[in-house]
Amino acid sequence: MTDTLLLIPVRSNKQGTSLNVGKLEPEYQQVTSTVELDPQDMERLGLEAGNQIRLRARSGAEVVVTCQPRKAKDPSPGLMFIPYGPASSQLMEADTAATGMALSKHLEVQVEGPL
Amino acid sequence: MSENTTIVENATCTFCGCVCDDMELTVDLDEKRITKARNACVLGRAWFLEHRHQERPAALIDGREVSVEEAIEEAAQTLVKARFPIIYGLSDTTCEAQRQAVALADFLDGNIDTTTSVCHGPSGIAFQGVGESTATLGEVKNRADLLIYWGGNPAEAHPRHFTRYAVTPKGMFVPNGKKDRTVVLVDVRATPSTPVADIFIKVRPGRDFEVLWALRALVRGKPVDPGIEEVTGVPLATLEDLVERMKNCNFGVLFFGMGLTMTRGRHFNSGALLSLATDLNEFTHFVAKPVRGHGNVTGADNVVSWQTGYPFGVNFNRGYPRFNPGEFTTVDVLARGEADAACIISSDPASNFPRAAIEHLKRIPVITFDPKPTVTSELAHVAFTTATYGINVTGTAYRMDDVPIMLRPAFESPYPSDEELLRAITDRVRELRNG
Numbered sequence: 001m002t003d004t005l006l007l008i009p010v011r012s013n014k015q016g017t018s019l020n021v022g023k024l025e026p027e028y029q030q031v032t033s034t035v036e037l038d039p040q041d042m043e044r045l046g047l048e049a050g051n052q053i054r055l056r057a058r059s060g061a062e063v064v065v066t067c068q069p070r071k072a073k074d075p076s077p078g079l080m081f082i083p084y085g086p087a088s089s090q091l092m093e094a095d096t097a098a099t100g101m102a103l104s105k106h107l108e109v110q111v112e113g114p115l
Numbered sequence: 116m117s118e119n120t121t122i123v124e125n126a127t128c129t130f131c132g133c134v135c136d137d138m139e140l141t142v143d144l145d146e147k148r149i150t151k152a153r154n155a156c157v158l159g160r161a162w163f164l165e166h167r168h169q170e171r172p173a174a175l176i177d178g179r180e181v182s183v184e185e186a187i188e189e190a191a192q193t194l195v196k197a198r199f200p201i202i203y204g205l206s207d208t209t210c211e212a213q214r215q216a217v218a219l220a221d222f223l224d225g226n227i228d229t230t231t232s233v234c235h236g237p238s239g240i241a242f243q244g245v246g247e248s249t250a251t252l253g254e255v256k257n258r259a260d261l262l263i264y265w266g267g268n269p270a271e272a273h274p275r276h277f278t279r280y281a282v283t284p285k286g287m288f289v290p291n292g293k294k295d296r297t298v299v300l301v302d303v304r305a306t307p308s309t310p311v312a313d314i315f316i317k318v319r320p321g322r323d324f325e326v327l328w329a330l331r332a333l334v335r336g337k338p339v340d341p342g343i344e345e346v347t348g349v350p351l352a353t354l355e356d357l358v359e360r361m362k363n364c365n366f367g368v369l370f371f372g373m374g375l376t377m378t379r380g381r382h383f384n385s386g387a388l389l390s391l392a393t394d395l396n397e398f399t400h401f402v403a404k405p406v407r408g409h410g411n412v413t414g415a416d417n418v419v420s421w422q423t424g425y426p427f428g429v430n431f432n433r434g435y436p437r438f439n440p441g442e443f444t445t446v447d448v449l450a451r452g453e454a455d456a457a458c459i460i461s462s463d464p465a466s467n468f469p470r471a472a473i474e475h476l477k478r479i480p481v482i483t484f485d486p487k488p489t490v491t492s493e494l495a496h497v498a499f500t501t502a503t504y505g506i507n508v509t510g511t512a513y514r515m516d517d518v519p520i521m522l523r524p525a526f527e528s529p530y531p532s533d534e535e536l537l538r539a540i541t542d543r544v545r546e547l548r549n550g
Binding site for chain 1: 130131157161165232233236240271272274303304305306317373376378379381382428440441442444446447450463467468469470472473487488489
């Protein structure tokens with residue numbers, strides 16, 4: 001099933017600690033390629049924790065990541081959160097609107113899965 | 116662990132912009148590693164304890180081990196041959212190395228930019244537009260009775276910000292610590308930081324500017340349409356309550372993160388927040404500070420500003436410094452395919468940049484300086500393994516509130532420092548260009 005959701009890359013403790021182990025190490029790779037979705041969105045898309053999904057940006061860039069339900073009291077339908085890293089960077093567009101800063105926290109992406 | 120240990124007191128953690136300088140490190144001198152980091156947060160512990168001696172060559176050219184001298188020569192030749200060499204990174208090294216990097220860019224007639232351009236660069240643009248009402252974290256600790264965190268998650272990105280600098284510490288005019296302060300968190304989602312807040316305001320993604328502008332109107336006594344809730348997700352009554360708290364506090368602080376700078380609106384968002392702080396000074400004392408990420412990204416802003424007059428995105432092509440975000444910032448220079456050589460210091464743009472920029476980085480000769488292998492060092496033409504600032508190298512780092520702090524290294528590294536390498540490359544570049 002496919003749908004368009006808003007991807008917001010974020011910081012996390014695990015991302016911070018794993019990058020000290022090494023950015024080429026499996027732990028960092030795993031942390032930065034795991035996206036959290038609202039449980040309602042996961043149910044609607046027929047996704048289960050640990051499923052592989054494809055995220056496709058409007059530019060055509062795409063990555064395959066693992067999905068997990070977001071464990072939080074506040075619902076966040078339509079939003080996905082992923083620790084910053086190689087996967088989220090692949091989906092950013094290079095246009096900085098004359099600021100130097102690529103739009104990094106407001107990425108409309110098409111979600112396809114489970115793969 | 117061997118018995119040959121030593122204690123380093125008042126060491127400084129340079130992992131994040133808090134630059135906490137109260138570390139007590141236990142160092143195993145035989146194994147050359149830190150076994151205990153008292154006072155460190157979860158990120159600081161990883162920073163110190165995961166720093167181990169690595170069996171890596173000090174220098175590589177196209178993956179082949181070479182002497183440091185050979186690599187310096189190749190790096191200098193590569194940069195001198197380039198028509199548009201760029202220098203980038205610099206937020207995880209000392210001010211002394213940053214100063215050398217600016218000199219190198221100057222002698223090359225090249226381009227210099229720091230990770231600020233993809234962090235609080237938009238705030239830097241806003242500072243120039245509307246100014247900054249500022250304070251040190253010491254003033255915040257001793258005086259602030261209203262703390263507003265906007266678009267940030269300190270519990271995960273700066274774990275000691277709450278406990279050492281802003282929320283829980285007891286201060287001169289807030290003797291009961293957190294009991295004397297009100298903490299407000301504004302974000303698009305609840306985070307591990309939310310439980311610290313007395314008030315959590317959840318904003319619809321991409322609507323920070325509208326909320327900030329509505330607050331400005333309310334501070335000035337202008338009416339705001341209740342329909343603001345439909346647009347932003349925040350009820351008007353919540354905004355009115357916040358405005359009353361802001362106008363009636365003794366010392367208010369707006370700490371803002373990349374939730375403002377990395378989303379739609381960028382420098383307009385930061386500018387709106389800085390303007391709100393300015394407006395509030397008609398009523399009380401109010402300051403605004405960006406919460407900075409890397410350990411010495413604030414130093415990079417300071418050093419590049421001292422040396423060139425501008426904080427980031429500086430170009431020397433015409434023989435004098437020019438500043439133009441969007442033109443001389445690294446994502447743009449790479450994505451447009453303009454740079455023909457890159458010198459990357461303690462940064463990993465091949466992981467963190469948009470795809471078009473990374474693709475160009477793969478096409479040009481890259482020189483990297485990093486204590487550990489990264490995606491960028493993997494594609495480098497010349498890769499230096501460097502000593503780590505704050506752990507192996509002394510020098511200066513700037514805390515996020517622009518306070519400079521000296522670094523106390525724990526043990527020596529077999530690898531050269533960024534400063535030593537940059538000085539050697541700069542000297543050779545001068546010889547080549549003059550010869």
